[in-house]
Every structure is written in C-alpha cells, then in structure tokens.
Amino acid sequence: MSIWTTAGRLKGVAFTGQAGQLEVVAQRRRGESDLIHQNGAWYLLATCEIPEAEPNTRPVGFVGVDLGIVNIATTSEGTRHSGRRMNRRREADRKLRGKLQKKGSKSAKRRAKKHAGKEKRRARDINHKISKRIVAAAQRTGRGIALEELTGIRQRVRLRKPQRATLHTWSFHQLGAFIAYKAKRSGVPVVYVNPAYTSQECSHCHHTERRNRPSQAVFTCRACGFVEHADLNSSHNIAARGWMVWVCGAESQAPALTHIA
Known part of the structure; x- marks a missing residue:
C-alpha cells in the first residue's frame, strides 16, 4: 500500500x-x-464492497438457535457450542481482575487494561466462529435461522449467584449481530421470535409448565413424558416459532449492518 x-x-x-x-x-x-x-x-x-448473495425466499425450514450460559449456542440440528471451558477461563479472568482492582497500583491498572482487551478479543473470536458455523449449516441445508429476541434477556433470566457475572459479561447481542450480518451476506433469511417459555414448552406436545425443567440440563415433559436435553428442546421450539413467523408473513430480515471485523 x-x-x-x-x-x-x-x-x-x-x-x-x-x-x-x-x-x-x-x-x-x-x-x-x-x-x-x-x-x-x-x-x-x-x-x-462485498456483494450479497441472492436471498433465499423459500427456505425449507429454520434452524433454531438457543443462546445460553453453559452452552453458548445450541441449534435444533443437535449441535452444541459448549461454553464450559470458556466460562472457567472467564471466571479466572474475573478473579484476576478483582485482585488487580483491589491492588490499585499503576502497574496493576495497566495490566488490568491489557487483560481486558484480551478477554474482549477472545470472546469476539469465539462469537465469530460460532456464527460462521451456524450460518454455514443453514445455507448448506437451504434453511433460515430463527433467533430469540434478546431485549431484556438479563432481566428475565434467573440464575444462581455464581452464574450472574457470567451472564452480565457475555456478549449475547454481539453473537446475534454476527449471525445476522453473516446470514445476510450468505442470503440466509433470519427471523426473530418471542422467547417466552421456550425453555418450559415441550417441543413434541407443546405442554408448557415450569416443572418440565427439573434441572438446568434436563427437559422432562409432565404431560407426554418426552425427555431431551433442555437446550436442544428450546432450540426446537425456537425453530418451530421461526417457521410460523415466516409463514404468517412477518419475516424479519437480518438488519443492515456495516462489516464487523
């Protein structure tokens, strides 16, 4: 240059x-x-200037994406992007950040600032990789992507105290934005669905009850007895809602975004 x-x-x-x-x-x-x-x-x-692909106006279905803490993203295809290793790393980062803030010296502040940059870049890299895989899977199978509306996610999700710091520092909106702009570039339609009760609704009989979630990882329907991993069950519900949104003509195209490096 x-x-x-x-x-x-x-x-x-x-x-x-x-x-x-x-x-x-x-x-x-x-x-x-x-x-x-x-x-x-x-x-x-x-x-x-990157030309957008021809949009897929007739998807054969939708890939539902459930975002969470233990599993960063779970798709209705059965793919789980585990966050366990990442969460352990982030917990160690949080403890180190607390020690440096408590120390308060100039060198500690410099180290904390440098470390914060590493955390941000690490999370960004993971979100890029996850979003790329999700969009590629949808494009390959001729489907769209269904995402939960993330507005108010921190207020409506109830977690134990050790998980709260993880929730409030994870970039859910960044991952959703990465999926949206990659999908638009690939011609994959994106819809946003109401997230209410996706974790409590049975994806087979649609019975909805809080007791359907006996634990974080397990879904057991009290009505029909269906048992599945809780995040996978939620992703199936999101996929079904995405299809209904599309069929009803309320499709929501991926928002116009500038390139995110």
Missing part, C-alpha cells in the same frame, strides 16, 4: 493479515483506506 505523510507519499508499505482478509482486500477493496495506531500496534482499515 501507499500512504500520505507529512514528507509526501510513502509507497510500497507492506501489510499482512489472515488469508481470507487478504483475499477480500485484493478483490473487493474500493476507495480510500485508513491507517490507525491503537494500543501500540498499527491497523489498516480497508473499505471493501
């Missing part, structure tokens, strides 16, 4: 990135780019 400096244009400046990023820049870059300095490193922000 070449950049303007106070001494004139500097040409032949090398830059690098992931293979996919370099391919996109080589094929799709349009207009000017920005070079920024952040946290001791230089970043090239390149503007690229």
Whole structure:
C-alpha cells in the first residue's frame, strides 16, 4: 500500500493479515483506506464492497438457535457450542481482575487494561466462529435461522449467584449481530421470535409448565413424558416459532449492518 505523510507519499508499505482478509482486500477493496495506531500496534482499515448473495425466499425450514450460559449456542440440528471451558477461563479472568482492582497500583491498572482487551478479543473470536458455523449449516441445508429476541434477556433470566457475572459479561447481542450480518451476506433469511417459555414448552406436545425443567440440563415433559436435553428442546421450539413467523408473513430480515471485523 501507499500512504500520505507529512514528507509526501510513502509507497510500497507492506501489510499482512489472515488469508481470507487478504483475499477480500485484493478483490473487493474500493476507495480510500485508513491507517490507525491503537494500543501500540498499527491497523489498516480497508473499505471493501462485498456483494450479497441472492436471498433465499423459500427456505425449507429454520434452524433454531438457543443462546445460553453453559452452552453458548445450541441449534435444533443437535449441535452444541459448549461454553464450559470458556466460562472457567472467564471466571479466572474475573478473579484476576478483582485482585488487580483491589491492588490499585499503576502497574496493576495497566495490566488490568491489557487483560481486558484480551478477554474482549477472545470472546469476539469465539462469537465469530460460532456464527460462521451456524450460518454455514443453514445455507448448506437451504434453511433460515430463527433467533430469540434478546431485549431484556438479563432481566428475565434467573440464575444462581455464581452464574450472574457470567451472564452480565457475555456478549449475547454481539453473537446475534454476527449471525445476522453473516446470514445476510450468505442470503440466509433470519427471523426473530418471542422467547417466552421456550425453555418450559415441550417441543413434541407443546405442554408448557415450569416443572418440565427439573434441572438446568434436563427437559422432562409432565404431560407426554418426552425427555431431551433442555437446550436442544428450546432450540426446537425456537425453530418451530421461526417457521410460523415466516409463514404468517412477518419475516424479519437480518438488519443492515456495516462489516464487523
């Protein structure tokens, strides 16, 4: 690349990135780019025009996605993206952050700030990987994606005290946004459904009762006796609601978003 400096244009400046990023820049870059300095490193922000795929207006069904704490995302296909290892890491991060804040020295504050950046990048990377897999599965099978409306999720979810810090620091909306923009780029329709009672409703007979959830991981219907992993049962309900939303003509397209790096 070449950049303007106070001494004139500097040409032949090398830059690098992931293979996919370099391919996109080589094929799709349009207009000017920005070079920024952040946290001791230089970043090239390149503007690229990426054409959207032809939207799938006749999906054969919907992949329901249940977002949670123990499992970050569970799909109605039976895929669970476990968050156990991530949650253990985040608990260790939380304890370290508390110790550094308690210490209060300048070096402790610098270390806390640096560590916070690592936490954020780690979570972002995980959300990118999960969203990419979910969208790829939906595109491959000709289906859309059904997501829960996330508004008020922190208020309506009841958790034990050790899980509350995990809930309030996990980026649910970021994962949902990543799924939405990747889906739009791939032509996969996205709908948003009412999340009420998806965890208590039986995906077979639709009997809804709080006692259907005897534990966090187990769903046992009190009416028909159906037994399944609780998150998988919820994802089936979300998928069914997504199909009903689509059939009733209230489809909600993925929101228009700028590229999220």
